[in-house]
Amino acid sequence: MGHPPACDGPAIAVSDLRMRYGDKDVLTGLDLEIEPGGVTALLGPNGAGKTTTIEILEGFRARSGGDVRVLGVDPVNGGEAWRAGLGIVLQEWRDNGKWKVRDLLRHFGEYYLPYADPWDADALLDLVGLTAQASQRVQTLSGGQRRRLDVALGIIGRPALLFLDEPTTGFDPHARREFHELIHRLTDLDGTTILLTTHDLDEAEKLAERILILAGGRIIADGSPDKLARSAATTAEIKWIQDGRLQIHATDDATDFVRQLLATDGGTVTDLEVHRASLEDAYLTLVAKFEAGEAETAVDAFKEVTT
Amino acid sequence: MNTALHEYKTGWKRGLIETRISLTSVSDLMGYLMPMAIAVLVLVFMRGAEFEGAPVSLGSMNMPSLIGMNVVFGGIMGIVGTLSMDRTNGTLLRAKSMPGGMTGYLIGHVVSTAMFVLASVAVMLAAGLVLFDELDFDSPDRWLLFLAVVVMGIVTTLPLGAVLGALVNNPKNMGLVMLPVMGSVAISGIFYPITALPDWLQAIGQAFPMYWMGLGMRHAMLPDAMAAVEIGGEWRTVTMFAVLAAWAVASLALAPKLLRRMARRESGSAVAERRAEMQKQWG
Known part of the structure; x- marks a missing residue:
């Protein structure tokens, strides 16, 4: 025994x-x-x-x-x-x-x-x-x-x-x-x-x-949950309004992108937001695409975010 | 520790627990006793009815047949019902998930169904002896014959129930087993002597265990003169045991293979599928 x-x-x-x-x-x-x-x-x-x-x-x-x-x-x-x-x-x-x-x-x-x-x-x-x-x-x-x-x-x-x-x-x-x-x-x-x-x-x-x-x-x-969260969070989403239109840009280096944006906009950028993608965002996007029947593209997009 | 022996022992224990649960569950008991009580009540009213100069009333004549029917019904439907319900609620899958669980489960249900049938036979025997004084049940050779036929009936019907239960993989198909068993009651001389039926129906009736269980019980409980009412005017004791034994051997040969196939197919998604289907049907 x-x-x-x-x-x-x-x-x-x-x-x-x-x-x-x-x-x-x-x-x-x-x-x-x-x-x-x-x-x-x-x-x-x-x-x-x-x-x-x-x-x-x-x-x-x-x-x-x-x-x-x-x-x-x-x-x-x-x-x-x-x-x-x-x-x-x-x-x-x-x-x-x-x-x-x-x-x-x-x-x-x-x-x-x-x-x-x-x-x-x-x-x-x-x-x-x-x-x-x-x-x-x-x-x-x-x-x-x-x-x-x-x-x-x-x-x-x-x-x-x-x-x-x-x-x-x-x-x-x-x-x-x-x-x-x-x-x-x-x-x-x-x-x-x-x-x-x-x-x-x-x-x-x-x-x-x-x-x-x-x-x-x-x-x-x-x-680990931490590792996945960190890798997902390397991508940031930046939103702003310029000439009355909403602009969205995804980047790995938010600081550098914003510095350049504000240096060249001539004061027209308003409502600037920097949003770090969380693991939850990445996962929910995956699930939504998966349920819409786009399994392959969902997987590829998710991999881009987390690796 | 001998694992096979241990599995049999846990199975036996499971059987005793299941028996206790059956005998203390009001719903189980009522579902089983009510139809039997109604049948006995009908026989009581048949105490005045005669069959072509037979020495005992139709009521007394049918009481032993009813006990025989009860063994076949309890043995077959007991196992079929359990196997089909337990596949829907996951009891079978649970057994599969434990070491030796399937062996324990099957032995447990064979034991508890046999116990339940024996208990109901004892109750019906007592009721019959009190209600019908024309029964002849006062010598050891009759008691022995009674016991031998009941045991033979259990040995025959439990494996037969296992074969049918392994084939019926969905509770909604229970009727496929229920109807033929009910049908065999009608052509087996349970409520009226089989000799009153046309020859070809008698031949079909004699192919199934139901007829022989009724005959064996009448043999054990009725005065010998009553043999005159039976086919050929005799009890055909050897043939009776031989036919029941043939059914037992055939079922015992098939059952392990079918039960193994049934167990192999069991999985969580299979249980979920069956349950979803039931819910859809019952709204």
Whole structure:
């Protein structure tokens, strides 16, 4: 008994992952490597292929091509011992509604006994803040409580790798904040690697140490929230009014551009504004273009901004 | 630790918990007991009806058949209903996401469905013995035969339910299973002796487990003279066990393959798709 076999290499290693449904390419050569520990967010607009990617990593979906290793094993060949090393929290789970909360945790923990030292049900209830609901039937929980139970079931076998697929979809701000606090508590526990998918940049910035942006079937940006923000912010947008017309110019060196502009305008420039593009601006532009069906140009424009 | 053995043990435990949940959920119990109670009530009114000089009333004659029907119905529909609901609400996917979870899930539901069927058989047997004094159920050989037929029925119908449940991938297609099972009630001599039907319908009826379960139960609970009403004027004990066993073997051979295919296809987006479709249908 003990923890799932720790692998020496990265928790997740993917190269040139491809997925085709019919004649539609969803993933077109996705490369990705995640070292053990920490929270990584896979961020992308709806329909970018986040769920497909994570289902391939979870071993729930066969891929069309490429090489995938999760905890050192190809998910297609993952056995029960490999499965015991994973925790999975899906978007909307309504399973086992008639069970009582504590019974469910206690029973499901037993499945992990041959592979790990599972959480004690009451300690886990305390961790996810469901002690008061222990004797309630699962179907009577609120949406936020239910998702916290899903997290409890995801980590009950002390997984080396935890998948969270769009964990806060449909939450009100309060439930969302409580959920974020729970994820922070999980990262303090032990070296569990967490991969979360979200379409919400704000959530990714709050929770993750590393953000991977998925669009157009591959990873188009990769870095810490800070790094991504800095690279996005190198471009500035300058607006002014001259001869009664609005002028807009994008530049990497705002100071120099403004100096030259004011030196040569003869006093006609008014309403000058310098606006630094934030990561949010860049991301929202990407999402808007993506939803308008201009996936390729969206990706190119975003790359120009962040690299 | 032997992992396979551990999976069976957790499955068994799951079965006991599921049984307790079924027996304490008012909706589960009512959904099951109400139709049975109505059927028994109808039989009570049939206590005065006779069938062509048979020694017992039509009511007494149908009570054992009803218990047989209950085993087939509970065994098949219990598993089919569970498998199709659990694919929509994600219970099956949850099982797939845990080590040994699928084995535990299947064993758990086989155990709990069997328990539920046994419990309902016990209740109906007690009600039958109280309400119909023409039943002949006072010797150990009858008790043994009764138990053997019930166990055979469970062994036959649970894997059959698993085969059908693995094929029905959407709750809206439950009717495709429900209707033929209901139809087999009509041609299996459950509420009226099968000999009253035309020969070709009798032949179809005898191809399905429903008829043989009814026959076996009548054999175990009715006076021997009642065999005269059956096809060929005898209980055909060996044929009865042989036909049920054939269904059991065929189902057991098919079930693992179909269940594995069903499990392999399960994923989060598959569950979401099914749920979206249901919501669209039910507005």
